[in-house]
Amino acid sequence: MASYNDKLIDSLATRIQLFLFWKSFDGEVIKAEEIEKYIDEIEKFEITNDLANLYSNTYYQTELNKGQKITLDENGNKKEISIVSICNNIPSKTKIKELFGSNLKKLKDNYASIFNENFKSAYDDLMKKKQCAYCGIHVDQIKALGENKKLNNKRSDTRGYTLEIDRKLPNLEYSKENCCMACYWCNNAKTDEFSPKEFKPITEGIRKAWNERLKEIGEAEIEYKSDEEFWEIDFNKK
Ligand SMILES: [Zn+2]
Incomplete structure (x- = not known):
């Protein structure tokens, strides 16, 4: 069974990918090595159901969407971007996880305390x-x-x-x-x-x-x- 720490790492990697996905709509290309500059924003970033769904049901359908544009609708404020430019922007989970040992260590440590607060007692209850x-x-x-x-x-x-x-x-x-x-x-x-x-x-x-x-x-x-x-x-x- 995947450990508590695996869940933490996986959860944060997902959060970072969704953040980079969201940032793409403002035309921001953030390199993996530069992610640490956005620590505060990543921590505060609110993952909406709409954004998470757009990520999996449109962006991730890579077989269908080559050369397509993708639209994010935030309360009527529509932003459009081509999928190719997003693809160049989001590092794999493996790459992100590597960075947790180096220049994303601070982000990981901060996230660990937030994650503990939000999830540790729930995790212990689930294990029972x-x-x-x-x-x-x-x-x-x-x-x-x-x-x-x-x-x-x-x-x-x-x-x-x-x-x-x-x-x-x-x-x-x-x-x-x-x-x-x-x-x-x-x-x-x-x-x-x-x-x-x-x-x-x-x-x-x-x-x-x-x-x-x-x-x-x-x-x-x-x-x-x-x-x-x-x-x-x-x-x-x-
Ligand atoms: Zn069952």
């Missing part, structure tokens, strides 16, 4: 959860299935027998509101593609399959209480 928030399977049931030769996952040395942190809306940062625990199978099926609202019928199917297998080994069915508010979470929600 024993049930997948999506299909509802309990870790003891996963173990029972494994012991009874009812699992086929070939990555079980690292994934499967423990729950994993999932971002309900994958474009947003790790936060108490945006995170839940998922089993490996739900996490894998949901990927960065689906919102809880879209994923709901799929989880019902997964639960049904688990219950069939649990029945075959004489185990009790998944006890699952549906939370309507949780399933309402969708990409266009503010």
